[in-house]
Each structure stands twice: as C-alpha cells, then as structure tokens.
Amino acid sequence: MTVVANLPSSMKAGQWDVDQQKVVINNVSVPEPGPNEFLVKMRSASLCHSDIMAINDNKETVTLGHEGLGHIVSMHPSARDKGFQIGDAVGFLYILGCCFECNGCMIHNLFCETGKQKLQGFTTDGFFSEYAVVDYHNAAKLNEKLWNMDAGCAIFCAGITAFHSIDSCELQPGDWFGVIGCGGLGQVATQYAKAMGLRVIGIDIQDGNLEETRKQGADAVFNSKDNPNYIEEIQKLTGGGVAAVAVYTNSHRAYQAAPSIIKLGGTLMVIGIPKEQLTVSYMDIVMKRFKIKSDNTSIPQRMGKAVEFTEKHGIMPVVDVRGGLEALPEMVLEMQEGRNRTRTAVVFS
Numbered sequence: 001m002t003v004v005a006n007l008p009s010s011m012k013a014g015q016w017d018v019d020q021q022k023v024v025i026n027n028v029s030v031p032e033p034g035p036n037e038f039l040v041k042m043r044s045a046s047l048c049h050s051d052i053m054a055i056n057d058n059k060e061t062v063t064l065g066h067e068g069l070g071h072i073v074s075m076h077p078s079a080r081d082k083g084f085q086i087g088d089a090v091g092f093l094y095i096l097g098c099c100f101e102c103n104g105c106m107i108h109n110l111f112c113e114t115g116k117q118k119l120q121g122f123t124t125d126g127f128f129s130e131y132a133v134v135d136y137h138n139a140a141k142l143n144e145k146l147w148n149m150d151a152g153c154a155i156f157c158a159g160i161t162a163f164h165s166i167d168s169c170e171l172q173p174g175d176w177f178g179v180i181g182c183g184g185l186g187q188v189a190t191q192y193a194k195a196m197g198l199r200v201i202g203i204d205i206q207d208g209n210l211e212e213t214r215k216q217g218a219d220a221v222f223n224s225k226d227n228p229n230y231i232e233e234i235q236k237l238t239g240g241g242v243a244a245v246a247v248y249t250n251s252h253r254a255y256q257a258a259p260s261i262i263k264l265g266g267t268l269m270v271i272g273i274p275k276e277q278l279t280v281s282y283m284d285i286v287m288k289r290f291k292i293k294s295d296n297t298s299i300p301q302r303m304g305k306a307v308e309f310t311e312k313h314g315i316m317p318v319v320d321v322r323g324g325l326e327a328l329p330e331m332v333l334e335m336q337e338g339r340n341r342t343r344t345a346v347v348f349s
Contacts, residue, residue, distance in 0.1 A: 039074040166198070
C-alpha cells in the first residue's frame with residue numbers, strides 16, 4: 001500500500017449511537033483501504049435527508065454520511081494505475097463491496113449479484129469522519145479550480161441525483177419543468193434545469209425555500225399551502241402544464257397533487273420517498289395521460305456526465321457550512337425537526 005507519511009492511527013468520527021439515541025463524536029481507528037480502495041482525507045461532508053433514514057433504521061452504531069469530497073492519501077495496490085494519484089481531489093459515491101459489472105450493478109449497485117454490497121453511512125461507516133475508504137470505481141477526479149471543496153460535497157448525492165432526474169426527462173430547451181419540494185435538492189435541481197435551458201416552476205409550502213429557489217433561477221414559484229389556486233395559475237402560465245415535474249420531497253400529498261400540473265403526455269419523476277405507497281390512476285397510465293420515471297445517484301458509469309456538466313456550468317449547491325464535526329449533532333437535530341432551509345455541511349481541517 002502506498003501511504004502518505006505521518007498518517008494518524010486514530011481520528012474523529014460523527015456516529016449515531018443506538019444506545020444513547022443521539023449523534024456523538026467518537027475517536028476511532030483510521031481505516032485501511034482494502035482491495036480496489038483509496039484512503040481519502042475528507043475535506044467536507046454534507047447532511048442529507050436519507051441520513052435520517054439511517055438513524056431511524058440502524059441497530060448498530062455507524063459513522064454517518066454518504067456525501068463527501070476529499071484528497072487521496074493512500075491506495076491499496078489493486079487501486080493503483082486506475083487513473084488516480086496520491087493527492088488527487090476526488091468526489092465519490094458510497095457503495096462498497098459490489099462487483100460494479102454484473103446485471104444488478106448495471107441497474108443499481110445495491111442489486112449486486114454478489115450480495116456483498118455495503119452502503120456507506122447506513123450499513124457501514126460513512127463520510128462524517130476525518131478519513132474514509134472509497135472504492136476507486138466510485139470516484140471522480142475533480143478540477144479544484146472549478147470546485148468549492150467546502151460546499152461541493154453535496155453534489156455527490158444531491159447534485160448527481162438532481163442532474164439525472166432532469167436529464168432522464170428528455171426535455172428540450174424552453175420546456176417547463178416543475179420542482180416540487182424546494183429544499184436543498186430542489187434548489188440544486190433548479191440550477192441544473194436552468195443550465196439546460198428549461199423554464200422552472202418551484203412549488204413548496206415554505207416561503208423561505210421558495211425565495212431561495214427563485215434566487216437559483218426559478219421563473220416562478222408557488223406556495224401550494226397558502227395559494228388554493230396554484231394549480232390553475234400554473235396551467236395558465238405554462239399553457240396546459242409542465243412538460244415534466246420532479247418531486248424532491250417525501251410528502252405523499254405532494255405526489256397526489258403533482259399530476260394536476262403535468263401537461264398531456266408529460267412526465268412525473270419520482271425522487272422523494274414517502275412512507276405511503278404511490279397512488280395513481282391506472283386509466284391515466286393506460287391512456288398515456290402522463291408517464292412515470294425515477295432516478296437517483298445511479299451507477300458510477302453514469303457519474304462522469306453529471307460531473308462534466310457540473311464543472312462546465314459552475315453548478316454548486318447552496319450549502320450552509322457549519323464548521324467541524326462538532327456541528328453535526330445540531331445539524332441532525334435541525335433536520336429531524338424540519339428547520340433547515342438549505343443543505344448543511346461540515347469541513348475538516
């Protein structure tokens with residue numbers, strides 16, 4: 001293993017303690033990279049709503065986080081000569097142990113036919129730590145002149161998901177695109193949509209989120225809670241509805257209302273995951289009133305297109321950088337209580 005000199009043996013990690021039922025900052029051993037893995041000195045890591053799922057579901061203490069950026073400080077011999085070098089700035093996805101080439105992995109790495117896949121931040125340690133292991137298949141080298149290494153950590157979940165969610169709608173410049181749920185994910189989706197030449201409508205129940213989405217370039221915003229006529233107003237503004245709408249919230253009510261603003265033959269993009277089951281009219285689907293698609297961070301083979309587009313257009317999420325790991329407990333509490341308006345992140349020295 002090639003190693004940068006003077007690596008510490010221990011590090012700080014932000015973990016969900018299942019016994020105390022809270023986030024704690026623990027001293028743990030620095031991991032060693034295994035086959036196909038780098039050791040990355042983390043520069044930043046951001047919090048996602050999915051991390052709350054890890055907190056709710058985990059039965060064992062685990063280091064949180066699946067969004068991060070950092071620099072390679074050591075490599076397993078099997079990860080050498082793969083296009084990366086010690087010192088490279090990298091962003092990365094968050095699944096370890098899969099083969100990255102079977103039929104299951106071509107859909108999503110969680111479906112790997114080996115059954116050895118592990119989800120960082122959920123079933124194995126994630127990125128709210130000073131060092132983390134990363135499979136080279138998951139990594140993308142970054143141009144540091146084009147990246148904010150403090151805030152860009154959110155791109156490797158929110159940004160890539162947002163890019164895929166719009167790109168997969170197969171829209172044309174000038175089309176109307178609806179963003180339902182204007183939190184951090186919806187805000188970065190607005191940036192991508194505008195960079196693709198789309199006209200954007202933001203829909204949310206929080207005026208603060210709508211204001212930020214307008215700052216990101218939305219052509220119009222609507223408060224679906226306070227404005228009982230928002231559906232009619234959107235239909236009038238767009239001439240019959242948006243060409244596609246993506247739902248970036250886990251609100252079941254948001255999904256129930258979404259088809260009402262889609263034009264005939266348009267697309268409903270499923271991103272947020274409510275607890276309730278999606279309910280749609282079979283007749284709407286049979287008659288092609290609208291079609292349903294979904295996307296996510298997807299597989300590493302698709303990551304390059306998203307990273308290239310991000311660098312070309314200077315896409316960068318609005319991220320509230322709170323400082324070091326000591327800020328993580330309050331960040332988690334704020335998200336649990338629904339008080340956050342943008343994505344939050346920590347930066348490592």
